Amino acid sequence: MxxxxxxxxxxxxxxxxxxxxxxxxxxxxxxxxxGLLRSSKSNIRDIKERILLDxxxxxxxxxxxxxxxxxxxxxxxxxxxAITFLGYSNLRTILMTYFTKNLLNKxxxxxxxxxxxxxxIFVAFASRIFSNDYDICDPxxxxxxxxxxxxxKALLIKEFQERYMSxxxxxxxxxxxxxxxxxxxFGYTHLExxxxxxxxxxxxxxxxxxxxxxxxxxxxxxxxxxxxxxSLYDKLASEKGYxxxxxxxxxxxxxxxxxxxxxxxxxxxxxxxQEEIDEFIKLYG
Ligand SMILES: [Fe+2]
Ligand SMILES: [Fe+2]
Numbered sequence: 001m002x003x004x005x006x007x008x009x010x011x012x013x014x015x016x017x018x019x020x021x022x023x024x025x026x027x028x029x030x031x032x033x034x035g036l037l038r039s040s041k042s043n044i045r046d047i048k049e050r051i052l053l054d055x056x057x058x059x060x061x062x063x064x065x066x067x068x069x070x071x072x073x074x075x076x077x078x079x080x081x082a083i084t085f086l087g088y089s090n091l092r093t094i095l096m097t098y099f100t101k102n103l104l105n106k107x108x109x110x111x112x113x114x115x116x117x118x119x120x121i122f123v124a125f126a127s128r129i130f131s132n133d134y135d136i137c138d139p140x141x142x143x144x145x146x147x148x149x150x151x152x153k154a155l156l157i158k159e160f161q162e163r164y165m166s167x168x169x170x171x172x173x174x175x176x177x178x179x180x181x182x183x184x185x186f187g188y189t190h191l192e193x194x195x196x197x198x199x200x201x202x203x204x205x206x207x208x209x210x211x212x213x214x215x216x217x218x219x220x221x222x223x224x225x226x227x228x229x230x231s232l233y234d235k236l237a238s239e240k241g242y243x244x245x246x247x248x249x250x251x252x253x254x255x256x257x258x259x260x261x262x263x264x265x266x267x268x269x270x271x272x273x274q275e276e277i278d279e280f281i282k283l284y285g
Pocket of ligand 2: 119149234274
């Protein structure tokens, strides 16, 4: 895969943001649990003990396991039962969902917070369904990349709420791409911030590239089509108002061409996703 292209200002981000310091305090437990879930040497007891260190994570997992979304027929009251019921792959996606929700909770404006949460879930579900149906990548990777594609924005908002509000205002006023305004106001964009976070967490190349190139998927289209899926559903989510910005009509021709699909197919999938996310959003509010 290509190196991140010159336009990216990784050095500037590193100077201004200490990715590890800026994360919520419970992130350490979460990352350790992710490590255990990826390792062939760990067992359920190790995983359970690590999760139990974080009460709200434990509650989040139990709530998820008992939700209509995962369809448990009997009540799941212990963490061990939840872990075996959900399986390691689902657990990894649930941990990342928990992380994203926690970080987005730092957005002070409740309407913006909910819209960005819906945006992230919408793109995550779309990426999972598409990765699977079109055999683009592992659906778990698709979900995580979709979920985290704008994680750089969440981090920027957490750290520089006021400054980011001016990016939102400017984007709504000029109706131009938000990355242009980020570049002007910060000197870098949410793409670099998200990419550095994914790199620090040793995420796969598919995920890191999904994050880095989701506003310019053609650059890596011969290597991975995941950024095109993310870009397509990022735009469709924004048109529906699931976004930090005011809804506007977006051009999706480039994404449709990369993915070799028609507009009606993309829209048909959108209804499928909508039904699933309504159920999911209800669960976490
Ligand atoms: Fe983005
Ligand atoms: Fe987005």
